[in-house]
Amino acid sequence: MRVPPGHRRSALSEVVHDYPFRNPSGLEPPPQWAELRDGCPVAPIRLASGDQALLLTRYEDVRQVLSDPRFTRELSAGDAARVTANESGGVFGAGMASASVGAGEAHQQWRRLVGRSFTAKRVAAMRPRIEEMAEGLVDAMVAGGAPADLVSALGFPLPVWVICDLLGVPDADRDRFAYWSDTMLSMTRYEQAEIDAAQAEFAAYFASHIRAKREQPGDDLLSELIAVVDAADGRLTEMLLTATGQGLLVAGHETTANMIGKMVAMLLADRSRWQALLGDASLVRGAVEEALRFDANPGFGMPRYLSEEVEVAGRRLPAGTTVVCSLAAANRDERAFEHAEAMDLSRSPNAHLAFGVGPHSCLGQALARTELQAVLTVLLRRLPGLELAVPAADLAPREGLIVGGLQRVPVRW
Structure with missing residues (x-):
């Protein structure tokens, strides 16, 4: 549904909010989350494209829609709202592969094929290697002296190193993915020509990488997927192989990279949190989960296209509606979490x-959790005196991307 410029109210006389909302600071949630949860849990919003959608902010409503296999993240229907004016095609990372494979049994088959490389057991076996990478990055950060930017020194390099290891990408090519990831996750930061050029470069690189892996397969996920394609059993097409690989590189890099900086900033913003972890290492796992829940700057949320009429929060939403599920707003819902506004x-x-939850929940969540736990464990061991080098209120959010994060996290030790 397109909204004419300047239009401020829906047919139900509700205010149409411009979305995404701006955070007061990098670690504070937009005030609209609480306001809408209490007063308008199904709220009209205007997206960066100018199109209108509905925003869900309550835990049960978000869970209901995401769990329903009828509703897809694929927004190619003619009446679906466009998230951005500039279409990157890779806006939701691994979701572009998930959307390409379709729904139902085909989608579940794709998840089983790719998901076996992201089982908790396999990812746990990667933990020593992840900690080794983190140790090396901390060494370099310390050698450079304080203050240092935790985002550029550790947050962004580590996840791309890990996903490149998983997909057999050479070490020399690791640093090329940050810009490609940014453009694929852009809402307003890049012009269409920049997005198109970056996508073309990414696609050309990955096609070349697939050819190299065919000639010299290794013990990595991409080699496994190529073997499936070459078996010609129809389970995974060449096009989907490329989309899967690209999507995993983007999703495996950008989301976790941003979360590392936010998690450490949250824990250092209140020194008692860091001290609690220093005193009890068993809290690390729970601290990671709470940082994920408490994240005030996660980015856009999860869009869903309603292919059928559905009732949400007592309101009937017609087929053809685009809804955006705000996972972060739902994660602060007092109806679901006691003292939700406390960490x-x-x-x-x-x-x-x-x-997420349901048939499109994040395939790489075991890997993300392991990376976050590994980073936190290494930092607590190596830099127990770590602290923010600027007031927490001065931490600025990254703007214009689907995935939320902090521009910099200056630290000293």
């Missing part, structure tokens, strides 16, 4: 929605 490192249970 509790020992919160249990903690059924947050940071990785």
Whole structure:
């Protein structure tokens, strides 16, 4: 549904909010989350494209829509709202591969094929290698002296190193993916020509990488997927192989990279949190989960196209509606979490929605959790005196991207 410029109210006489909302600071949530959860849980919003959608902010409503296999992240229907004016095609990372494979049994088959490389057991076996990478990056950061930017020194390099290892990408090519990821996740930061050029470069690189892996396969996920394609059993097409590889590189890099900086900033913003972790290493796992729940700057959320009429929060939403599920707003819903506006490192249970839920939940969540736990473990061991080098209120959010994060996290030790 397109909204004429200057139009401020829907047919129900509700204010149409410009979306995404701006954060007061990098670690504070937009005030609209609480306002809408309480007063308008199904709220009209205008996206960066100018199109209109509906925003869901309550835990049960978000969970309901994301769990429903009828509703897809594929927004190619003619009446679906466009997220951005500039279409990157890779806006939701690995979701571009998920959308390409379709729904139902075909989608579940794709998830089984790719998901076997992201099982908790396999990812746990990667933990020593991840910690080794983190140790090396901390060494370099310390050698450079304080203050240092944790985002550029550790947050962004580590996840791309890990996903490149998983896909057999040569070490020399690691640093090329940050710009490609940014453009694929752009809402307003890049012009269409920049996005198109970056995507073409990315596609050309990955096609070349697939050819190299065919000639010399290794013990990595991409080699496994190529073997499936070459078996000619129809389970995974060449086009989907490329989309899967590209999507995993983008999603495996950008989301976790941003979360490392945010997680450490959250824990250092209140020194008692860091001290609690230093005193009890068993809190690390719970601290990671609570940081994921408490994240005030996660980015856009998860869009869904309603292919059928559905009732949400007592309101009937017609087929053809685009809804945006705000996972972060839902994660602060007092109806689902006691003292939701407080960060509790020992919160249990903690059924947050940071990785989604249902048939399209994040395939790489075991890997993301392992990376975050590994980073936190290494930092606590190596830099127990770590602290923010600027007031927490001065941490600025990254703007114009689907995935939220902090521009810099200056630290000293």
